[in-house]
Amino acid sequence: MFEQCGEAELKTLLAIEPGDPISGVARKIDENRETIRRTVNRLEDAGYVRYDGGLSVVDDTVREAALAFLAAAASISPPTISEAYVLPQFAGMEFAYTAIDAVYVWTRGGYQVARDETDYPLFIAIRETDLEEWGRFFERFGIPTAQQRQPPDEIPGPLQIVLEPRAQIDAEMVDGQPVISRSETVAFAREHYATFESALDILDRMYDDVETEADYHATPASP
Numbered sequence: 580m581f582e583q584c585g586e587a588e589l590k591t592l593l594a595i596e597p598g599d600p601i602s603g604v605a606r607k608i609d610e611n612r613e614t615i616r617r618t619v620n621r622l623e624d625a626g627y628v629r630y631d632g633g634l635s636v637v638d639d640t641v642r643e644a645a646l647a648f649l650a651a652a653a654s655i656s657p658p659t660i661s662e663a664y665v666l667p668q669f670a671g672m673e674f675a676y677t678a679i680d681a682v683y684v685w686t687r688g689g690y691q692v693a694r695d696e697t698d699y700p701l702f703i704a705i706r707e708t709d710l711e712e713w714g715r716f717f718e719r720f721g722i723p724t725a726q727q728r729q730p731p732d733e734i735p736g737p738l739q740i741v742l743e744p745r746a747q748i749d750a751e752m753v754d755g756q757p758v759i760s761r762s763e764t765v766a767f768a769r770e771h772y773a774t775f776e777s778a779l780d781i782l783d784r785m786y787d788d789v790e791t792e793a794d795y796h797a798t799p800a801s802p
Contacts, residue, residue, distance in 0.1 A: 587610065587614060587615070587618045588618055588621065588622060589645045589648065589649060590608045590610070590665065591604055591608070591615055591618045591619060591622065591628075592622065592627060592628070592636060592641060592642055592645050593642060593645050593646060593649070593668070593669040594607045594608045594665075594668050594669065595628060595634045595635065595636050597633065597634075597635045598632070598633035598634070598635070599633055599634045600633060600634070601615055601616050601619055601634065603755065604619075604634065605755070606754055606755020606756075607665070607668045607755045607756075608665050608668065609661070609664075609665065609755070619634065627641055646669060646719075649669075649720075650719040650720055653719070653720040653721055654721065657720075657721055657736060657738075658720055658721075658722065658738065660696065660699050660737075660738065663699075663701055663722065663738050663740075664701065664756075666717070666720060666722075667703060670712075670713065670716045672705065672706070672709045672712060672713065672716075673705070673706055673709070673748040673750070673757075674703050674704060674705050674713075674748065674750070674757060675703070675704045675748050675749075675750035675751075675757045675758050675759050676701075676702065676703060676704070676756060676757065676758040676759070677702050677703065677704040677743050677758075677759045677767075678702035678741070678743070678767060679692065679693060679694070679700075679702055680701055680702040680703070680758075681702070681758050681759045681763070681764040681767065682764055682767070682768055682775060682778050682782075684753050684754070684756050684758040685753060685758065685761055685764050685782060685785075686778060686781045686782060686785065687753075687754065687785075689781050690775070690777065690778040690781055692774055692775070692778070693774065696737060697731065697737050698731040698737055699737050699738055699739075700728050700729075700738075700739045700740070700741050701738070701739075701740050701741065702741045702743065703740060703741070703742055703743065704743045704744075704745050704748060704759060705742055705743065705744055705745070705748065706744070706745065706746075706747065706748055707744035707745060707746060710742060710744050713740075713742055714742075717740050721735070721736070722736075722738050722739065722740055723735070723739050723740070724739070724740040724741075724742050725739065725740075725741060725742070726741065726742055726743070726744070727741065728741050761782075761786065761788075761789070764782075765779070765782060765789055765790075768782070
C-alpha cells in the first residue's frame with residue numbers, strides 16, 4: 580500500500596485524464612517517460628489505474644485524497660515555481676497559459692521577463708464560468724489569485740496566479756502544456772514590442788510562420 584503513496588504516484592494519479600497516454604502524463608508533470616511508465620505499472624498492479632487504449636483512474640476518491648494530501652503538504656512546504664506550473668494540471672478544469680507565460684511556453688522556456696523568484700506571477704486563461712472554482716483550487720495551496728497582477732508587497736509569498744476569464748478556451752499543446760495559440764501569442768508580443776522584441780526574434784527562428792518585420796507598437800507590457 581505505502582509504495583503507491585510516493586510523489587510520482589500522487590502526481591501521476593492527479594495528472595491522468597481519461598485516455599491519456601503515458602508520454603502525455605509525463606509531459607504534463609515534467610517527468611521522465613520511463614519513470615512514469617514504471618509508476619503507472621505500480622498503480623495498475625495495485626488497482627488504482629487501468630489502461631485500455633489510454634489511462635484512466637479507477638476511483639476518483641483516490642484522486643481527491645491525493646489532492647487533499649498535496650494541499651496539506653503545501654501548508655508546511657509551499658509550492659516552488661516549478662511545482663506551481665504543474666498544479667493547474669490537477670484542477671480538472673480547462674486552462675491555457677497566456678500573456679507572459681504564453682511567450683515562455685512557445686519559446687520553450689527561452690524567454691523570461693518581468694518576474695523573478697521573489698515576485699513570480701503565472702498567467703492562465705480559464706473559462707469564465709470556472710473563475711470562482713479556480714480561486715478555491717489555488718487557495719488550497721496558499722497561492723493568491725486575481726485578474727490583475729498584484730504588487731509583491733500585497734501578497735504573502737512570491738507566487739500569484741493571474742486569471743484571465745474567457746468564454747471558451749482554445750488551447751494548443753506545447754511539451755504537454757496547454758497554451759493560447761502561437762498567433763495570439765505573437766500578437767501579444769507585438770502589442771508589447773518594447774518588452775518582447777527579443778522574444779519575437781526567438782520565435783522567428785523557431786517557427787517558419789512567425790513574421791517579425793512589420794511595424795509594432797513599442798508599448799511595454801503590463802504584466
